[in-house]
Amino acid sequence: MDETESSKQKKLRTGDHPPTNPAATLLTDDLVVEILSRLPAKSLHRFKCVSPSWRDLIAHPAHRKKLPQTLAGFLYGTDDSHFANVSGGPAPLNASVPVLLDKYLHLDTCNGLLFCLCYSEPPPTSSTTEFDSHYIVCNPATERWVELPPHPRAEFNSICRTPRLAFDPAVSPHFHVLEFEETDRRKHITGLNIYSSKTGAWNHRGSELGEEVALFSGITSAYLGGMLHLLGMLPMNDFDSVLVVVDMEGKVWKTIHVPHGFSFGTLFGTIALSQGCLHYANTIQAPTSKKMKKKDALSLAPKIALWYLEDYDSKEWVLKHSISTDKLFSRNVMEFKVAAIHPDCDTVFSLSCETGRLASCDMRRQKFHILNLEKSMTWDLLPYVPLFSDSLAEAVGQ
Structure with missing residues (x-):
């Protein structure tokens, strides 16, 4: 007797092998994807080896929005942008995405979002030689982006700035940009400019650190538990290395050696x-x-x-x-x-x-x-x- 269509689908789902657990064959593809979406990325990618059908389910473009993703590679380069693929699969970035062009300076990444400084040379007819620039936050996978408004303290040219991105899609669809201010003369953190995508506005906070801390340049941050962590050092204490920790309102500050x-x-x-x-x-x-x-x-x-x-x-x-x-x-x-x-x-x-x-x-x-x-x-x-x-x-x- 010919196999029914349902029986064929069950065999496909189990890799054309008799199932060790008959109850597992009752799971539809949608239920399998829902279960897999609750796993950490490391376990999810190991489960690609369970069967050809699970591999195809995990890799299918329609399911990628639900399933956790792991590290794909690294963006690098200053004069132009490059991508180092460490996943072994196809490159996840489209080279034609505008934020990968040379007029964008990549500043930070956080949980899938890319934070950039967009700059352009002044028109040839202009009398000024200053570059026009503004911050943008982009999702390269969906090619959507948001341009941030300039903050009121942008004209303070004597201040060094270290901007970082904070975002956790499991908590909120909104992100924050934290721009740390440091003095030129005696470099240490003096204040913080905070942008919230929820309010669309900037706020300024003075530093609440009890000691002078200078930030390391060119080092990414870590966002955990609503707090942003950055590496810094204590110039007044034999340049000990510390983490600078601050919340998204600039009210809670601390250091961790x-x-x-x-x-x-x-x-x-x-x-x-x-x-x-x-x-x-x-x-x-x-x-x-x-x-x-x-x-x-x-x-x-x-x-x-x-x-x-x-x-x-x-x-x-x-x-x-x-x-x-x-x-x-x-x-x-x-x-x-x-x-x-x-x-x-x-x-x-x-x-x-x-x-x-x-x-x-x-x-x-x-x-x-x-x-x-x-x-x-x-x-x-x-x-x-x-x-x-x-x-x-x-x-x-x-």
Whole structure:
């Protein structure tokens, strides 16, 4: 007797093998997608191997809005834009998207949104030589964008500014831009300009930090629990490295000290929200014994260390993994830096400025994988996780 259409569909869904659990065959594709949407991205992508039908369900464009996405790659480059694909699949970015053109300076990314400074040269007939510029926030996956209005303090040219993006689609479709102000003369945070996409307006707040903190430039932020985290240092305290933490209203400020490593200070650290908690990675010099002299320890190959904040309230960091870099790039700690942390696993990405190579360091398995970048001499990588939902609540153009 011929198989019914329903029976054929059940076989397809289970990979053409007899199901081990007959109840599973009663699940429709919509129910399977709904269940998969509740999983973390790492588990979801592992389930592509369950069967051909699950692989097709997960990869289908119609389901991408519901399913969590993992790290696709990195935007990098200053004079022009490039994308380093680390997912192994097709590039998720359309090269013709306007924000990937050279008139856009990429400043930050956060949960699928890209934060840029758009600038243009003055017309040839103009008497001024100043560039016209404004901020935009874009979702490259949907090609929708929002242009931010200028804030009232834009004319304060003596102030250094560090703008960052804060966005969590699981909490709200709205985003915030936080622009930290620092003095030119004695560089430290003095205030904060805050833009909310919900109100469409800027607000200014003075710094509530109890100590002078200077921000590191060119380092991405981490948004967790309604608080933005950035790396900074204490010029008045031997340049100790700290996290600057602030809420979206600029009312709550605090600092969290980060690990210095085993011995002689912290070099080229980065932070990220990974696997649900705050992680920090840095490059350290690790002596083999406490009696080893400093000059001898510095001749050793440096290590990459991965830490996580086990207890946010007590600010206690725990060393999760470390890996020797004796087979990575070179033995010169100044030649490369820790550039990013994978959001779904214990993988740290290190960047060589001199050779234009990106190393994926699997900290748990102690393995390296080298990628050659199209453009060398870059120190900044912006991680990109696609967001296929229409997240920009007040999009004004495309």
